[in-house]
Amino acid sequence: MSxxxxxxxxxxxxxxYSQWYNDIVLKAGLADYSAVRGCMIIKPYGYTIWEKxxxxxxxxxxxxxxxxxxxxxxxxxxxxxxxxxxxxxxxKECAVVTHYRLKLDESKKEIVVDEExxxxxxxxxxxxxxxxxxxxxxxxxxxxxxxxxLINQWANVVRWEMRTRLFLRTAEFLWQExxxxxxxxxxxxxxxxxxxxxxxxxxxxxxAIPVIKGIKTANERFAGxxxxxxxxxxxxxxxxxxxxxxxxxxxxxAKAFDVKFANKNGELEYVWAxxxxxxxxxxxxxxxxxxxxxxxVLPPKIAPLQVVIVPIYKGVEEMEEIKSQVLPIxxxxxxxxxxxxxxxxxKQRPGWKFAQYEMQGVPVRIAVGKRDLQNKQIEIARRxxxxxxxxxxxxxxxxxxxxxxxxxxxxxxxxxxRLDENIYRVDTWEEFLDVIENxxxxxxxxWDGTSETELKIKEETKATIRCIPLGNPLEEGKCIYSGKxxxxxxxxxxxx
Amino acid sequence: MSxxxxxxxxxxxxxxYSQWYNDIVLKAGLADYSAVRGCMIIKPYGYTIWEKxxxxxxxxxxxxxxxxxxxxxxxxxxxxxxxxxxxxxxxKECAVVTHYRLKLDESKKEIVVDEExxxxxxxxxxxxxxxxxxxxxxxxxxxxxxxxxLINQWANVVRWEMRTRLFLRTAEFLWQExxxxxxxxxxxxxxxxxxxxxxxxxxxxxxAIPVIKGIKTANERFAGxxxxxxxxxxxxxxxxxxxxxxxxxxxxxAKAFDVKFANKNGELEYVWAxxxxxxxxxxxxxxxxxxxxxxxVLPPKIAPLQVVIVPIYKGVEEMEEIKSQVLPIxxxxxxxxxxxxxxxxxKQRPGWKFAQYEMQGVPVRIAVGKRDLQNKQIEIARRxxxxxxxxxxxxxxxxxxxxxxxxxxxxxxxxxxRLDENIYRVDTWEEFLDVIENxxxxxxxxWDGTSETELKIKEETKATIRCIPLGNPLEEGKCIYSGKxxxxxxxxxxxx
Numbered sequence: 001m002s003x004x005x006x007x008x009x010x011x012x013x014x015x016x017y018s019q020w021y022n023d024i025v026l027k028a029g030l031a032d033y034s035a036v037r038g039c040m041i042i043k044p045y046g047y048t049i050w051e052k053x054x055x056x057x058x059x060x061x062x063x064x065x066x067x068x069x070x071x072x073x074x075x076x077x078x079x080x081x082x083x084x085x086x087x088x089x090x091x092k093e094c095a096v097v098t099h100y101r102l103k104l105d106e107s108k109k110e111i112v113v114d115e116e117x118x119x120x121x122x123x124x125x126x127x128x129x130x131x132x133x134x135x136x137x138x139x140x141x142x143x144x145x146x147x148x149x150l151i152n153q154w155a156n157v158v159r160w161e162m163r164t165r166l167f168l169r170t171a172e173f174l175w176q177e178x179x180x181x182x183x184x185x186x187x188x189x190x191x192x193x194x195x196x197x198x199x200x201x202x203x204x205x206x207x208a209i210p211v212i213k214g215i216k217t218a219n220e221r222f223a224g225x226x227x228x229x230x231x232x233x234x235x236x237x238x239x240x241x242x243x244x245x246x247x248x249x250x251x252x253x254a255k256a257f258d259v260k261f262a263n264k265n266g267e268l269e270y271v272w273a274x275x276x277x278x279x280x281x282x283x284x285x286x287x288x289x290x291x292x293x294x295x296x297v298l299p300p301k302i303a304p305l306q307v308v309i310v311p312i313y314k315g316v317e318e319m320e321e322i323k324s325q326v327l328p329i330x331x332x333x334x335x336x337x338x339x340x341x342x343x344x345x346x347k348q349r350p351g352w353k354f355a356q357y358e359m360q361g362v363p364v365r366i367a368v369g370k371r372d373l374q375n376k377q378i379e380i381a382r383r384x385x386x387x388x389x390x391x392x393x394x395x396x397x398x399x400x401x402x403x404x405x406x407x408x409x410x411x412x413x414x415x416x417x418r419l420d421e422n423i424y425r426v427d428t429w430e431e432f433l434d435v436i437e438n439x440x441x442x443x444x445x446x447w448d449g450t451s452e453t454e455l456k457i458k459e460e461t462k463a464t465i466r467c468i469p470l471g472n473p474l475e476e477g478k479c480i481y482s483g484k485x486x487x488x489x490x491x492x493x494x495x496x
Numbered sequence: 497m498s499x500x501x502x503x504x505x506x507x508x509x510x511x512x513y514s515q516w517y518n519d520i521v522l523k524a525g526l527a528d529y530s531a532v533r534g535c536m537i538i539k540p541y542g543y544t545i546w547e548k549x550x551x552x553x554x555x556x557x558x559x560x561x562x563x564x565x566x567x568x569x570x571x572x573x574x575x576x577x578x579x580x581x582x583x584x585x586x587x588k589e590c591a592v593v594t595h596y597r598l599k600l601d602e603s604k605k606e607i608v609v610d611e612e613x614x615x616x617x618x619x620x621x622x623x624x625x626x627x628x629x630x631x632x633x634x635x636x637x638x639x640x641x642x643x644x645x646l647i648n649q650w651a652n653v654v655r656w657e658m659r660t661r662l663f664l665r666t667a668e669f670l671w672q673e674x675x676x677x678x679x680x681x682x683x684x685x686x687x688x689x690x691x692x693x694x695x696x697x698x699x700x701x702x703x704a705i706p707v708i709k710g711i712k713t714a715n716e717r718f719a720g721x722x723x724x725x726x727x728x729x730x731x732x733x734x735x736x737x738x739x740x741x742x743x744x745x746x747x748x749x750a751k752a753f754d755v756k757f758a759n760k761n762g763e764l765e766y767v768w769a770x771x772x773x774x775x776x777x778x779x780x781x782x783x784x785x786x787x788x789x790x791x792x793v794l795p796p797k798i799a800p801l802q803v804v805i806v807p808i809y810k811g812v813e814e815m816e817e818i819k820s821q822v823l824p825i826x827x828x829x830x831x832x833x834x835x836x837x838x839x840x841x842x843k844q845r846p847g848w849k850f851a852q853y854e855m856q857g858v859p860v861r862i863a864v865g866k867r868d869l870q871n872k873q874i875e876i877a878r879r880x881x882x883x884x885x886x887x888x889x890x891x892x893x894x895x896x897x898x899x900x901x902x903x904x905x906x907x908x909x910x911x912x913x914r915l916d917e918n919i920y921r922v923d924t925w926e927e928f929l930d931v932i933e934n935x936x937x938x939x940x941x942x943w944d945g946t947s948e949t950e951l952k953i954k955e956e957t958k959a960t961i962r963c964i965p966l967g968n969p970l971e972e973g974k975c976i977y978s979g980k981x982x983x984x985x986x987x988x989x990x991x992x
Contacts, residue, residue: 035575035631036619039568044647047565069543072535073621073652073668074591077598079531081607091598095570096609097621098594100656102573102587111577113592113618122609123532125569125593125621135531145843151540156569156652160596172569347641 007355012293017237024287025166028296028360031283038164038171042280045360048304050174050280054154056206056301057176057278060198066150066178071132073156074123079131083256086130089223093160095125095171125158130224130275133179134253141181141271143262148191149181167284168241168496175279181271183261185250188272189227192248195276196229199244207282208299208412209233209289210419211243212442212491214467219451222275226250232466232491234419235288238440240466240493243285246276284496290384290411296361297384299411300404307333307340307400308362310353312369319344322368325393326378329366332397338404358383363407364400384411425489432480432492436463442493446486448479457481463492503851508789513733520783521662524792524856527779534660534667538776541856544800546670546776550650552702552797553672553774556694562646562674567628569652570619575627579752582626585719589656591621591667621654626720626771629675630749637677637767639758644687645677663780664737664992671775677767679757681746684768685723688744691772692725695740703778704795704908705729705785706915707739708938708987710963715947718771722746728962728987730915731784734936736962736989739781742772780992786880786907792857793880795907796900803829803836803896804858806849808865815840818864821889822874825862828893834900854879859903860896880907921985928976928988932959938989942982944975953977959988 006012009027011019025031030046042050058068074097081087101117104110126132133151140146158172167173178195182188196213203209211231221228225247233243251270254260260268290297300306309330311322326342333340343353350367357365367379378396381388384407391399422441426432435443447453447465457480458464468490477486502508505523507515521527526542538546554564570593577583597613600606622628629647637645650672660666674691678684692709699705707727717724721743729739747766750756756764786793796802805826807818822838829836839849846863853861863875874892877884880903887895918937922928931939943949943961953976954960964986973982 032632032635034568034628035572036568036570036628039570041568041632042566044563044565048563050566051564067540067544068547069540070538070546070670072530072532072537073654074532074535076531077607077609080598087598087607091600091607094596094598095593095619096595096598097591098609099592100590102576102583102590102592102620104587111573111583111587113573113594123591124598132530132532136528136537139528158569174566 006293007295007359009359010293010295013236020293021284021288022166024291024296030287030296031166033166036171038161040166040170040172042174045304046283049286049298049302050283052302052304053206053282054176057198057202058154060202061152061176061178064194064198066152066180068153069151070153070155071129071136073126075126075129075132077122077124079135080124082131083224083252085252086224086256090127090159094127095158095160097123097125126155127157127159128275128277129153129155129157129177130179130249130253130273131257134257134259134273137181137271138257138259141259141261144183144264147181147183147261147271148187150178150191151180152176152178165284167280167287170280173280175277177275177277180274181254181259182274183263183269183272185272188274189248192227192229192246192274192276195274196231196244196246199246199276199278200231202278203231203233203243203282203285204412206299206301207286207289208301208408208415209243209285210412210416212419212467212469214469214472214491216245216467217451217454217465217490219454220464222247224249224252226252229470230467232493233285233289234422234441234493235285235496236418237288238422238494240442240495241281241285241288242466242495243282244276244278247274249273249275289415291361294355294386295359297411298361298363300363300408303361303363304339305341305360305362306338306404307364307366308353308357309340309342309366309368310350310357311342311344312350312367314370318370321370321373325373326366326368329393329396333400336397336401338401364403366396366400382407384414423491426480427477429480433461436461436492436494440494442466442491444489444491445480446475446477446488447490448482448484448486450482453479453482453484457492462494464495466491466493466495502789503791503855505855506789506791509732516789517780517784518662520787520792526783526792527662529662532667534657536662536666536668538670541800542779545782545794545798546779548798548800549702549778550672553698554650556698557648557672557674560690560694562648562676564649565647566649566651567625567632569622571622571625571628573618573620575631576620578627579720579748581748582720582752586623586655590623591654591656593619593621622651623653623655624771624773625649625651625653625673626675626745626749626769627753630753630755630769633677633767634753634755637755637757640679640760643677643679643757643767644683646674646687647676648672648674661780663776663783666776669776671773673771673773676770677750677755678770679759679765679768681768684746684770685744688723688725688742688770688772691770692727692740692742695742695772695774696727698774699727699729699739699778699781700908702795702797703782703785704797704904704911705739705781706908706912708915708963708965710965710968710987712741712963713947713950713961713986715950716960718743720745720748722748725966726963728989729781729785730918730937730989731781731992732914733784734918734990736938736991737777737781737784738962738991739778740772740774743770745769745771785911787857790851790882791855793907794857794859796859796904799857799859800835801837801856801858802834802900803860803862804853805836805838805862805864806846806853807838807840808846808863810866814866817866817869821869822862822864825889825892829896832893832897834897860899862892862896878903880910919987922976923973925976929957932957932988932990936990938962938987940985940987941976942971942973942984943986944978944980944982946978949975949978949980953988958990960991962987962989962991
């Protein structure tokens with residue numbers, strides 16, 4: 001069983017899941033801690049994965065009619081306060097700029113903040129950009145002809161979290177935030193749902209992470225939204241992870257920033273809004289969905305390097321022979337848009353290289369030795385199952401191309417099976433507790449629809465309502481906690 | 497003459513050059529003012545140009561062995577102070593984060609900074625990232641095997657400028673900053689020079705902006721650098737614009753952050769460094785290099801849209817006929833990677849569209865009417881010269897492809913001619929003043945090599961030494977200002 005293999009640099013999942021996650025993030029070169037509290041450094045290998053996510057999503061956004069723009073990092077405190085729910089949601093985690101100059105304190109011989117350079121109005125480092133963007137849209141939107149406005153921004157944002165974890169929860173993170181403006185509520189809702197489907201498509205077909213699409217309860221809604229749509233994924237430890245959200249904002253921000261348009265009859269109406277975002281948090285979801293005790297496991301579509309070829313040789317002559325045999329394979333793979341590296345570094349032994357590429361989650365590893373060449377075959381290993389096969393050299397290219405597709409598919413199916421098997425339909429509080437405490441996964445149970453009950457369940461079990469699935473059937477029942485009448489089941493879980 | 501044509505939304509250059517620039521940036525949809533002092537909004541059309549710059553540069557960086565990563569937005573004040581020259585250079589223009597929470601002031605009923613959430617150590621919003629990056633490199637570099645480290649970052653930075661101008665000088669701007677670490681001074685210098693050449697190549701061959709490569713005097717050097725290399729361009733109003741810089745940092749940051757490596761003999765040495773960057777300032781250079789009184793003029797290689805086709809028609813039938821004729825042309829152009837749009841919007845008249853695309857600098861405009869089709873020809877207009885030609889439909893695709901190349905080349909040559917004609921070799925102070933005050937452009941004159949003289953010239957004329965050109969010949973002479981002996985001429989100009 002693959003699960004029993006270990007790498008001594010990585011704590012096994014069974015021993016300490018949380019440490020396992022940190023070990024992979026650090027040892028595979030995805031991210032590093034920084035000297036700034038709660039801020040991470042995204043290392044080159046991790047950043048390359050993020051770039052691939054960006055490229056794929058960016059194309060999906062553009063294919064659905066969106067354009068990119070860039071808005072200021074800073075938000076005046078007064079803007080921030082204009083939408084009441086919004087400021088309430090974010091006020092407690094804001095980095096605040098109060099001064100714009102340092103100076104040398106001659107007596108202490110140190111650099112200090114220049115108190116004379118105090119800002120008249122404090123600036124908030126954006127935790128999200130609805131306010132600064134809707135303040136701008138007021139100038140950009142006059143008539144129905146200016147709508148819809150379909151804009152996305154790739155940016156860094158800051159939320160001063162008290163407990164941080166690499167990728168999953170950091171004070172500064174990278175994300176994209178779409179902000180669209182529409183003439184009707186229907187059109188805005190359609191947009192919010194469209195982007196939810198784009199996110200689900202990306203998570204499932206690129207990251208191989210199956211998700212449940214749903215809507216949030218009022219408690220879990222984005223601060224300022226009328227409706228929050230989300231995709232929820234399930235990690236290997238049975239905890240849920242919110243992988244993306246899309247909000248129908250109603251006219252809340254249009255009213256707060258007085259953004260009106262003249263409709264076809266010349267009447268002024270407030271504009272309807274959506275916003276939607278995914279972040280570097282997806283990196284955490286990616287790690288926790290597929291990886292094992294040997295390190296990272298990456299779906300081929302998001303892997304910076306899809307295939308590595310490691311020569312097993314003694315001396316220059318054998319190396320040259322191997323090279324001459326594999327170069328045509330490399331060439332042919334590149335022509336099929338497969339990223340491939342021939343690792344001829346002579347400072348490291350093959351065993352060390354194998355462990356390294358396993359750690360980094362390279363989907364396919366090819367080993368080529370002298371004897372293999374004599375038999376006109378090469379050894380092809382897949383990272384996800386750790387199985388190996390001897391393949392005739394002449395079939396190698398097609399074999400690898402098929403294998404990459406197979407790995408992509410197989411990773412999704414494995415994760416989908418885990419998700420499906422870990423949704424528990426329960427009808428008693430005892431069963432609920434048993435799943436939450438002992439099994440992990442989602443609990444699909446009746447809820448009386450009140451925030452009060454939801455909060456009590458959270459207090460007692462740390463489980464929250466992750467979502468009400470889209471297309472959820474109505475069903476009469478009794479609330480799992482209060483016993484009061486319920487109209488539908490919802491999905492509970494402990495979550496990241 | 498094209499120069500006499502005007503667009504009533506744009507102030508002519510002859511009337512007010514500075515206003516002309518602002519008009520184009522605003523009216524062509526490149527950027528907008530924001531509610532935050534000194535911060536701009538990059539609008540979708542402007543951002544698309546910036547994305548094209550990023551894509552081209554990013555490929556050039558990767559082709560020269562660099563990888564991307566991401567470091568924190570915030571820098572602890574103490575880090576910032578470690579390199580003495582560096583902090584001196586940036587201390588006066590820093591945005592400082594002092595608190596991490598807001599709260600509701602119950603008595604005033606307003607949101608205020610929570611004084612209980614004061615940071616122990618203030619955080620500086622990065623104006624550049626040498627300090628936070630070199631503090632990280634200490635953990636990443638142990639041995640010569642870890643070198644070179646060739647990392648680039650795409651990021652936003654903040655420098656609290658007092659007088660700001662869209663793209664040219666903004667409090668927040670977007671840029672890339674390369675930060676490399678090397679085992680020897682020679683290798684670091686080679687890297688700094690390599691990246692200077694990459695920048696020059698990009699400016700000239702993609703943006704069609706000719707540049708002079710050179711080194712800065714001590715006065716104009718980056719704060720913390722041993723040597724600053726730069727590319728300098730000349731705008732249409734005769735002012736110079738620094739379009740990119742590359743710094744050899746010596747061991748300054750390695751010493752400040754104690755970054756040492758074991759060399760091949762096992763001895764510890766300080767690491768050698770470079771940093772290099774270009775920013776959204778290039779957008780300003782692009783506008784001012786090529787545009788005219790009708791609006792933006794864009795080199796085809798950086799234009800978001802290269803060709804627009806405008807139908808001149810009456811009624812649905814004519815439109816359908818035109819469409820059937822131009823669709824194969826559009827298809828063929830797309831296959832040749834030409835971006836093309838067929839503007840069949842029936843809410844606007846052709847004349848309005850012509851003016852709009854001229855404003856936005858679309859390099860080639862094709863107009864097709866019923867009579868043209870009868871003659872089996874279409875009208876192709878180029879934005880840069882405003883000339884038009886009737887071209888047989890069957891030749892249209894090849895003609896357009898050649899024309900795009902021709903426009904790219906021609907824009908560069910026109911700008912190159914302007915640059916060459918505006919470098920004045922002068923030997924007297926009177927001539928110097930005449931060029932600076934009346935002609936504009938670069939003055940190539942003797943200088944005694946002292947910062948004192950350089951600063952006096954700046955004080956009296958606002959002209960600074962833009963650079964000492966690479967490969968500048970040594971030549972005995974007398975300083976234009978002090979009359980003292982000089983070993984070489986240098987390039988002076990007023991600059992943005």
